[in-house]
Amino acid sequence: MATPNEIIEGILAKTLGTSVNKKTGKEKNKPVAEFELVYDSPSETLEPVYFWIVDMMNNLFGNKVEKLVDNFSSSPGGGHFSELSQKKNILQKNVTEAMGTVNTVIKSIVNIVYDLKDFEIRLAHYDDAKSKDKNKAEAGLLALKQIWMDNVDIKRGVGSINALASGNLQFVTLRDAFMIANSVEDVKNMDLNDRVKRILEPRIDEFLKWKDLSEIELRKRFNIEKNYLKSQVSMLQLYSRWVKPYLKAASQLEMKEPGRNPAVVTAFNTLWLELTIFGKSQIDFKDALISKQMPNGIKKPKRDYFSCVLVNFSFRGIPQKVGQHYTFGGRANVKFQAYALNKEELDLLEQELKKSDIEDMLKLIEGSTTESLDEMKKDIDYFLNKKDVDKKEEEERKSKDTNPFSALFNFKTVYKKEEKEEEIKEIKIEDVKKDSYVEGIMRALAADSASEACFNVYDIYKKAHNMASHDSPFEE
Known part of the structure; x- marks a missing residue:
């Protein structure tokens, strides 16, 4: 499964190319700014590192921060593995x-x-x-x-x-x-x-x-x-x-195959966590005009542009049971990456993530029966929404969605208004047009904003925890 930053770089490679950006000196599909933080403390828990950065990101991006990846692997010889396996077995029994x-x-x-x-x-x-x-x-x-x-x-x-x-x-x-x-x-x-x-x-x-x-x-x-x-x-x-x-919880307790990761040793009591959060902020065209960051006399581009910050956490922890739950002390590698994306590229990212998240597990339930379930849905809708011949004079009644397959297999809301569902058109990367002159300026503004936000999260965290930092490259 591709990581979010790999997906983003793959999208940008198709829309922008892989030539070197003269301003940043990096390939155009690479992050416009990148910082890394390593925090190693076996005696202190890892949760404060994660939640401090999440809260800081929420402040910067107006509570528009999403969690994209949440994977973990436990060493089979540890108590954490045994306890989670028991919980998963109970959930799987209930599901069965x-x-x-x-x-x-x-x-x-x-x-x-x-x-x-x-x-x-x-x-x-x-x-x-x-x-x-x-x-x-x-x-x-x-x-x-x-x-x-x-x-x-x-x-x-x-x-x-x-x-x-x-x-x-x-x-x-x-x-x-x-x-x-x-x-x-x-x-x-x-x-x-x-x-x-x-x-x-x-x-x-x-x-x-x-x-x-x-x-x-x-x-x-x-x-x-x-x-x-x-x-x-x-x-x-x-x-x-x-x-x-139960089905969703059981799928979330599925451990990721550690493969050859040296952090997960069979006989040790260790845990490997991978978390990725994503924050975005739209670039305001009017503000850019007022601040003279855009040339006068130009129209607003059709596509919106966003400054985006991707934060990837890699935790290597030692689970310690405290009461009814576990705490984790260990080493945290936090990587901060800044990108400038337009609306179509964000939609492509969302589309690719949906293909590889928890819904993959749910598709196993559907298997090869998806088409037959769709046919069954049509039949149920036909008979339950059909009007009786003797009641043609009555007004069209609004009814709740009586088809259960969406709730069971696709996990959408059970109730909705009686209307035709709009088919979600799949976005193809070949259909994404290259930036126009104005959009190129907007992307550059988004890149500058993303770089500054990315550095601020990294820099403020270090200063708040009495770590050595350096001057901001964005201050004149």
């Missing part, structure tokens, strides 16, 4: 039990959806039979007659219309006459043998009664199944909300 119940409910929903589809197909014939379009009404009625013969009349055995028409009794005209006649009166007016009429009249009368009664019962079943689908979906939403915190 909850997911078993969720799978049962999902199977029930799948069966209900398929039943509703069958009901809808059957009810479509009844609707067609009532159509004002003569051809459509005739086709619907013929379909119902065929269903009646195949499912109801067939139970008579040799006395069924199909058997009589094809058997030894040779009532050859019986089937065709049944399909043509739409009432008992139609049978009486047909030029048929009396024997055929005596069989056909009660069958037509029975079919017409069956048609009316079966439609009523079928619509009742359809509505009952829809209500049952709603209850099952609500139950799935409930289980989804229950399993979500």
Whole structure:
């Protein structure tokens, strides 16, 4: 997995190139400023180092600081590894039990959806039979007659219309006459043998009664199944909300593979932490004009530019249990890096981070079933949001999102307004245009601002902790 600074440098390499910046003497895709701090104290905890810098960054960037990376590795021989493993096993057991119940409910929903589809197909014939379009009404009625013969009349055995028409009794005209006649009166007016009429009249009368009664019962079943689908979906939403915190916590307790990192020794009681925070501040075009940092008479560029500071923490600690939790003393390597990015480059960074964060673990749950779940979502939305034919006069009602798969598998909010979700367009680095003349000036201002902010965090921390520092390169 690429680190945030590697992602940023990869993006800038495509948008700015890798040529040397004459002002900084560095490649254009590299940080415009970079500082490093090493703090080694086995007796003091590492948390104050982290939170002091986080608070300072929040003051500089108006509480717009984000945590991008949070990884850890414990040595298998240490107590910290054992305790976290026990916690993870308990969470995984809870997740497994909850997911078993969720799978049962999902199977029930799948069966209900398929039943509703069958009901809808059957009810479509009844609707067609009532159509004002003569051809459509005739086709619907013929379909119902065929269903009646195949499912109801067939139970008579040799006395069924199909058997009589094809058997030894040779009532050859019986089937065709049944399909043509739409009432008992139609049978009486047909030029048929009396024997055929005596069989056909009660069958037509029975079919017409069956048609009316079966439609009523079928619509009742359809509505009952829809209500049952709603209850099952609500139950799935409930289980989804229950399993979500356990699933997320279990994924967060997954340790990063230390590989060949010499800081993590199997028999030692050691811990390796990697944390990355990111702060950004937008460059104000109007302020730049007022302070004469921009030439007069130019328009504001289309893209916004940001001064950005990336702080990467690498902690090598010795876990010590105090009460119910652990404290960590050890060595902290803190690297401060400054970048100047535009809005599109920040969006690309966010897009790349989403591909490699905790959601990777959640995708394992979806696996190859993503497409089938999307299809199931469409079916659920279709049946639960569909209006009944008898209630067309009612106003369109606003309803909560009844699809549970977003809560369970994609971890979005469970409730939202009933509207079409806008597809998130993936940004391609090839579509990011190069800086214009004005944007180049804005990027330079962002670079200066980022460099100064980066140095201030580094410098103030050292001075606040009685460490040797040097004069600011930004003071005249």
